[in-house]
Amino acid sequence: MSASSIYTPQNPFMRWLERRLPIGGLVYSSFVVYPTPRNLNYWWTFGAILSFMLVVQIVTGVVLAMHYTANADLAFDSVESIMRDVNYGWLLRYVHANGASFFFVAVYAHIVRGMYYGSYKEPREVLWVLGVILFLLMVATGFLGYVLPWGQMSFWAATVITSLFSAIPGIGGAVVEWLWGGYAVGNPTLNRFYSLHYLLPFIITGVVVLHVWALHVVGQNNPTGVEPKTEKDTVPFTPHATLKDAFFIGVFLLFFAWFVFYIPNYLYHPDNYIPANPSQTPTHIVPEWYYLPFYAILRAIPNKLLGVIALVGSIVLLAFLPWLDTSRVRSANYRPLFRVFLLIFFAVVIGLGYLGSKPPEGGYVTAARFLTAYYFIFLLIILPLLGLFETTKPLPNSISESVLRRSAPAGASAPLAGRE
Amino acid sequence: MNRSIVLAVTLAASLSALGMEAALAQEAAIPPPQHWSFSGPFGLYDPEQLQRGFKIYREVCSTCHSLKLLAFRDLTDRGGPGFTEAKAKAIAASFQVTDGPNKQGQMYQRPGRLADHFPPPFPNDQAARAALGGALPPDMSDLAKGRGYERGFPWFIFDAFTQYQEEGPDYIHAILTGYTAPPSGITVPPGASYNKYFPGHNLGMPRPLSDGQVKYTDGAPETVDQYGRDVTAFLAWASEPKLDQRKRLGFQVFVYLIVLTGLLYFTKKRVWRDVHHPAELTKPPASA
Ligand code: HEM
Numbered sequence: 266m267s268a269s270s271i272y273t274p275q276n277p278f279m280r281w282l283e284r285r286l287p288i289g290g291l292v293y294s295s296f297v298v299y300p301t302p303r304n305l306n307y308w309w310t311f312g313a314i315l316s317f318m319l320v321v322q323i324v325t326g327v328v329l330a331m332h333y334t335a336n337a338d339l340a341f342d343s344v345e346s347i348m349r350d351v352n353y354g355w356l357l358r359y360v361h362a363n364g365a366s367f368f369f370v371a372v373y374a375h376i377v378r379g380m381y382y383g384s385y386k387e388p389r390e391v392l393w394v395l396g397v398i399l400f401l402l403m404v405a406t407g408f409l410g411y412v413l414p415w416g417q418m419s420f421w422a423a424t425v426i427t428s429l430f431s432a433i434p435g436i437g438g439a440v441v442e443w444l445w446g447g448y449a450v451g452n453p454t455l456n457r458f459y460s461l462h463y464l465l466p467f468i469i470t471g472v473v474v475l476h477v478w479a480l481h482v483v484g485q486n487n488p489t490g491v492e493p494k495t496e497k498d499t500v501p502f503t504p505h506a507t508l509k510d511a512f513f514i515g516v517f518l519l520f521f522a523w524f525v526f527y528i529p530n531y532l533y534h535p536d537n538y539i540p541a542n543p544s545q546t547p548t549h550i551v552p553e554w555y556y557l558p559f560y561a562i563l564r565a566i567p568n569k570l571l572g573v574i575a576l577v578g579s580i581v582l583l584a585f586l587p588w589l590d591t592s593r594v595r596s597a598n599y600r601p602l603f604r605v606f607l608l609i610f611f612a613v614v615i616g617l618g619y620l621g622s623k624p625p626e627g628g629y630v631t632a633a634r635f636l637t638a639y640y641f642i643f644l645l646i647i648l649p650l651l652g653l654f655e656t657t658k659p660l661p662n663s664i665s666e667s668v669l670r671r672s673a674p675a676g677a678s679a680p681l682a683g684r685e
Numbered sequence: 686m687n688r689s690i691v692l693a694v695t696l697a698a699s700l701s702a703l704g705m706e707a708a709l710a711q712e713a714a715i716p717p718p719q720h721w722s723f724s725g726p727f728g729l730y731d732p733e734q735l736q737r738g739f740k741i742y743r744e745v746c747s748t749c750h751s752l753k754l755l756a757f758r759d760l761t762d763r764g765g766p767g768f769t770e771a772k773a774k775a776i777a778a779s780f781q782v783t784d785g786p787n788k789q790g791q792m793y794q795r796p797g798r799l800a801d802h803f804p805p806p807f808p809n810d811q812a813a814r815a816a817l818g819g820a821l822p823p824d825m826s827d828l829a830k831g832r833g834y835e836r837g838f839p840w841f842i843f844d845a846f847t848q849y850q851e852e853g854p855d856y857i858h859a860i861l862t863g864y865t866a867p868p869s870g871i872t873v874p875p876g877a878s879y880n881k882y883f884p885g886h887n888l889g890m891p892r893p894l895s896d897g898q899v900k901y902t903d904g905a906p907e908t909v910d911q912y913g914r915d916v917t918a919f920l921a922w923a924s925e926p927k928l929d930q931r932k933r934l935g936f937q938v939f940v941y942l943i944v945l946t947g948l949l950y951f952t953k954k955r956v957w958r959d960v961h962h963p964a965e966l967t968k969p970p971a972s973a
Contacts, residue, residue, distance in 0.1 A: 303960050345754050345826070348927070355927040356934070500960055508953040515946030522942060526935025527726055527848050530830060535853065538831035538924070539823070548884075619838070 295481055300499035301506045302487035304668050308378035309485065311371050313510035314517050318368045319473065323466050325361040333413065335459035337452040340415035341540040359529040365407050366532050367521050369555035372400060380586070380607060383595030384486040390587040392479040395472060397584040402469045404556070404580070409462035411553055415455060416537030421550045423450045423458070429563075432570040449543065489667050490595025491660055498664035549624055557621030558614045562640065564625045565633035575637065582644050589644055591652025599658040603651050610643045713884045716834060716859030719914060721851050723921060726936070729929050730922050733903060735766035738919025741899050741912055743776075746825065749817065749890075751805035754826035755923055758799040764929025765922055773799060780804055818876035820889025829853040829917065829924040853924070854917045856882065861913035864892040 272293035274280050283289050332351050334343035347354035376396070379385055385393035412423045427444050431437040446453030484493065493499050500506075524531060532554060536547050552560050562579050566572035582589070597604040613636045620633040661667035722731040739760070742752070757777035760768045768776065777797035782804045785792035797804070805824075807813035814821050823831075833852035836844060844850065859882040867879040867886070877887035894909045901907055905915070922928070 342754070349754065349759070355931060359931075504956045505960065508949065508956050512946060512949040512953045515942060515949050519939070519942050519946065522935065522938050526931055526938060528845065528850050529931070531845060531850060535831050535833040538827040 295477075295502075296507070297501065297503040299481065299502040300484075300493065300496070301502050302485055302493055302498060302664055303500045303505075304487050304489065304664050305485065305506070305509075306488055307509075307513055308374065308382075309487075310510050310513035311375040311378060312480075313506075314371045314514055315368070315375060316473065317514055318364060318371055319466070319469065321364050322361065322368060323470075325357050325364065326463070326466065329357055329361055330463065333459075335413070335456050337415060337455050337541070340413065340455060344414045356525075359525045362533065363521065363524045363529060365410060366553070366555065367517070367524070368403065369407070371517070372403060373555075376400070376583075377611060381597045382486055382488055383490050383590070383592075383597070385586045386590065386593075386595050387587065388483045389479075389486065392476060392483060393587055394584050395476040395479060397580070399469060399472050399476060400583075401580060402465055402472065406462060406465040406469065407553065407555065409458045409465070412455065412458045413462060414537060415541045417539045417541055417545075417547050418534045418537040418550070420450060420541035420543065421547055422552055423454060425550055426552075427454070429569075429573050429576075432573045434570065451543075486595060487664060488596060488598065489661055489664055490599065491662075491664060491667075494663050495665070551622055554618065554622070557619075558617035559621075561617040561621035561633045562637045564621075565630065565637040575641075579640060582641075586644075586648075589648045591649050592655060592657070593652070594657045594660065599660055600651075600655060601658065602655045606643060606647050606651065609639070613639045613643075712886065713834070714859075714863070714881045716852075716855040716882055718849075718851070718855055719858050719917075721854055721918065721921070723918070723928060724851055725848055726932065729932065730764060730766075730918065732765070732767035734915050734918045735922050736768070737901060737903070737905060738915040738917070738922075739766055740901075741894075741916040742825070742919055744899055745893055746916065747803075748806055749813070749822040750825045751807075751822075752803040752825045752923060753805060754802070754824075755926075756800060756802045757797055759926055761799075762926060765926055766919070770799070777801060818889070820876070822890065825920055825923060827924045829857060829921040831924070832856045851921075854921045857917045857920060858913045860888070861894055861917070862910055 272283070272287075272290040274283055274289055279289050329347065332343065332347045332354065334340055344358065347358055349355075351357070379393065379396065408422070408426060412419045427441055427450065430440045430444060433440055442448065444454070445451065446457060487493075534551065551557070559576055559579055563572045563576040566575050592600060592603065594600055597607055617633065617636050617640070620629050620636065623629045625633075661670070722728055722734065742750075757773055757780075760766055760773040760776060761770050777799055780797040780801075780803065781794045782797045782801050783792055784795050787793055807816065810821055830853055834856055836852065860880060863880045863882040864878055865881050867873050871879070871886075873879045873887055877889055878891055879886055880888040894912045896909055897907045899907065899912060905911055
């Protein structure tokens with residue numbers, strides 16, 4: 266790389282430190298001079314948004330933990346006292362609860378970006394698999410956290426989800442009792458869920474470090490899917506990506522603030538403001554919105570064990586995308602057929618999300634079965650075959666060529682315009 | 686991406702058509718939306734309405750419903766009913782709360798203080814059920830947030846933009862004004878009352894309000910409709926006492942974020958100018 270990529274601190278203390286622990290150099294090479302493709306669009310800012318949200322969740326979570334009581338008799342009231350008596354406790358709780366939702370908004374955008382632009386392909390397979398692991402950890406953390414306020418939905422969601430393990434043949438019942446720490450969801454369950462909910466975000470942090478490390482080895486993909494070739498194809502991370510990320514974090518925070526300050530309970534189920542009551546089952550038990558597509562898949566399958574397998578499979582299969590997708594062209598912009606099938610896939614996931622919020626009866630179940638079928642057919646059949654038969658559009662020779670072509674003013678006789 | 690949005694919308698629309706049958710089968714009537722002073726980005730509670738609502742809670746609902754999470758001191762909070770401290774002390778003192786044990790090891794009753802929470806009308810759930818023909822009156826502290834009704838597609842999407850989130854208050858007001866004679870052919874089990882808006886219709890709460898039942902001193906109409914609106918506003922405050930602080934801070938945060946994001950946008954634009962308009966393009970081509 267160019268000479269400017271070597272970190273030579275001016276400050277004597279930093280020079281002293283650099284010879285003993287080259288942490289300044291690490292930050293410098295990773296977040297300052299790191300070359301980033303010049304043609305990235307805003308879909309590439311969600312990684313920074315995710316990192317930001319992870320910090321938000323950990324900071325608000327740690328403070329909430331100072332006031333929360335993990336006991337089945339006290340948990341609900343302790344959350345209420347955070348809302349009513351702790352200074353700015355309502356803010357902490359609303360930021361943390363809506364923060365989980367916005368964390369998922371960001372991760373879904375991030376995954377959509379990866380799928381659309383084929384970011385999972387060679388050489389980014391490990392980066393991608395680490396991403397799916399992060400997603401799984403987030404799913405677990407969100408579920409555990411939702412149980413903590415110990416409202417009706419907390420309790421019954423915990424009951425429904427832990428009961429899924431009873432589908433495991435032979436040992437299922439024993440596994441569920443082991444998870445519960447008793448014969449039903451109760452105080453021991455709440456305590457261990459709290460312990461794990463505190464633990465997992467730090468494991469996520471560790472995996473994010475690996476994820477970013479892997480990213481910095483293979484470099485970022487970009488909307489053309491063509492790897493950067495010369496220095497003309499990239500710009501230094503700072504100030505370019507730093508400012509673009511900061512700007513879009515601002516935009517994201519505006520949406521976030523809309524929810525936190527004006528509709529803080531929009532995404533929350535009213536039943537969770539009723540204290541947990543083991544002797545009264547709510548009419549509809551629904552999970553948080555970000556699990557709804559997977560919940561719909563679970564319920565679409567009439568057999569419990571197969572339903573659970575489909576549920577787990579629907580996420581785990583994503584980790585195998587690099588090998589299920591046989592095309593060598595990355596970006597959907599150059600794959601007309603893939604693009605259509607993929608957009609249908611995204612619409613199907615949204616449709617499943619809607620169905621997951623509805624009672625499992627009549628037309629809803631039939632629709633959910635069709636959409637579930639498409640989900641798996643897309644991943645297991647369409648993707649592998651498409652790579653073999655699809656005719657792709659010609660790729661640009663380089664990133665800078667595609668950029669120049671795009672920003673050429675219409676009608677101008679720029680040297681490249683004739684080539685279109 | 687446009688195509689995926691269109692797809693999603695058509696898909697959702699066709700699915701909601703499927704849902705129609707299910708919706709028709711579900712019988713409880715949809716609560717009519719009311720006008721609330723505390724709706725929207727700048728809406729705050731009306732202290733006079735909360736004071737009237739408190740009067741109704743005090744004189745009517747508190748004989749059956751507890752309000753455990755509220756302390757008497759909350760009555761003086763900014764953004765709430767705005768009672769003076771002296772008034773709140775007098776209100777507290779008019780309730781008997783259980784304290785103890787004293788030096789003799791006995792629990793005893795004493796007048797309430799500001800730090801006390803509202804005492805429950807029944808010592809436990811069983812006592813409440815025994816007195817009320819088996820039905821349990823729910824605690825009212827979170828009632829306005831813990832009730833609601835299904836908005837359905839596409840309304841729930843619009844709600845995110847219009848900030849409609851008063852399903853709970855609308856529902857409570859509807860319940861209080863929704864006692865009607867049962868349709869012919871429907872028999873209501875003993876101890877229950879027919880209510881248009883209650884899921885299943887057989888509500889274990891006898892009609893609590895009637896016209897002229899509670900005296901107002903500020904000239905507000907003494908009708909069930911007005912009582913219902915006032916006590917519901919009070920319950921909305923009880924379940925979300927920090928709404929005032931939340932919306933005021935929210936406005937400041939918005940101003941701050943808009944300015945910050947705007948500045949970041951122009952800085953970013955400046956920095957990227959050379960990347961988006963490379964010298965190759967801004968220089969006139971040699972042949973021209
Ligand atoms: C805790 C959650 C996560 C955090 C904090 C995180 C963070 C990041 C960051 C900072 C970047 C670089 C910026 C960017 O390109 O957007 C990145 C890139 C990436 N992430 Fe994540 N990520 C998370 C979850 C995921 C998940 C769930 C997946 C996929 C299933 C994923 C897949 C990727 C891929 C493929 C890249 C490289 C993207 C490219 O250059 O095209 N990440 N991540």
